[in-house]
Amino acid sequence: AHPKASTIEVGSGKVSPVKIGGGYLAMIAGPCAVESAERMDAIASSIRDSGANILRGGAFKPRTSPYSFQGLAEEGLEILRDTGDRYGMPVVTEVVDPRLVDLVCQYTDMIQLGARNMQNFVLLTEVGKTDKPVLLKRGMSATIKDLLMSAEYIMAQGNSNVVLCERGIKSFDPATRNLFDIAAVPQIQELSHLPIIVDPSHATGRPELIPPCALAGVAAGADGVHIEVHNKPEDAMSDGPQALLPEQYAEVMVQIRKVAEVMGKQI
Ligand code: PEP
Ligand code: MN
Numbered sequence: 161a162h163p164k165a166s167t168i169e170v171g172s173g174k175v176s177p178v179k180i181g182g183g184y185l186a187m188i189a190g191p192c193a194v195e196s197a198e199r200m201d202a203i204a205s206s207i208r209d210s211g212a213n214i215l216r217g218g219a220f221k222p223r224t225s226p227y228s229f230q231g232l233a234e235e236g237l238e239i240l241r242d243t244g245d246r247y248g249m250p251v252v253t254e255v256v257d258p259r260l261v262d263l264v265c266q267y268t269d270m271i272q273l274g275a276r277n278m279q280n281f282v283l284l285t286e287v288g289k290t291d292k293p294v295l296l297k298r299g300m301s302a303t304i305k306d307l308l309m310s311a312e313y314i315m316a317q318g319n320s321n322v323v324l325c326e327r328g329i330k331s332f333d334p335a336t337r338n339l340f341d342i343a344a345v346p347q348i349q350e351l352s353h354l355p356i357i358v359d360p361s362h363a364t365g366r367p368e369l370i371p372p373c374a375l376a377g378v379a380a381g382a383d384g385v386h387i388e389v390h391n392k393p394e395d396a397m398s399d400g401p402q403a404l405l406p407e408q409y410a411e412v413m414v415q416i417r418k419v420a421e422v423m424g425k426q427i
Pocket of ligand 2: 192193362388398399
């Protein structure tokens with residue numbers, strides 16, 4: 161780990177603040193997209209009982225096809241905020257447009273910048289002007305240095321609350337959705353004081369590979385794990401095939417706690 165590892169705090173108001181980095185692990189979980197209040201409630205209730213400490217859900221989805229579900233927009237933000245407040249969990253959601261940064265900030269505790277926007281410098285700059293913690297995901301074709309330079313774009317505006325996320329990079333092999341770059345975790349910790357978490361859901365795209373990669377991430381020193389969970393993956397509006405069921409999430413959390421203890425980390 162970096163000798164001066166930063167600890168970033170997420171959440172205030174009706175939620176319990178969560179620390180990330182410097183010995184504290186973020187356990188971010190929830191559906192890819194916010195789909196309805198009922199579904200969000202069911203998912204949040206079960207993942208919170210399993211030990212998730214930050215609730216995720218996309219309201220603006222960056223989809224490969226313009227004809228795919230694009231998210232519930234502001235209605236999705238309202239549902240996410242309300243669910244987080246009722247379960248006492250800080251929330252994180254993605255912003256895809258510099259014109260929507262103010263709106264998203266009204267609802268969220270942490271702003272997610274997705275892989276596809278890691279080098280959207282206008283968006284990075286706008287988010288850097290806010291005081292919200294940022295979850296900056298590694299671009300699918302971005303080097304470690306590219307990722308760190310994108311974090312600089314945010315910090316150069318005065319917002320130093322940046323958490324990095326390894327979510328897999330493009331490879332020649334279609335066996336997994338992306339290639340999980342586990343070595344990025346200790347390399348980034350050598351170069352940067354910022355927390356770095358892993359996202360085995362987008363990195364592998366395959367539920368059966370998520371638990372081993374989540375555990376490997378924590379064992380490699382990651383400051384948290386981001387996992388997509390859905391109670392009806394076959395009905396999901398996005399990323400259903402890679403979602404863990406709530407009971408599968410509960411199982412992996414039991415194992416994550418054991419590895420966290422070995423690593424001397426707190427959830
Ligand atoms: C997501 O978190 O749902 C997402 C779109 O992730 P990424 O930007 O890593 O593809
Ligand atoms: Mn997703």
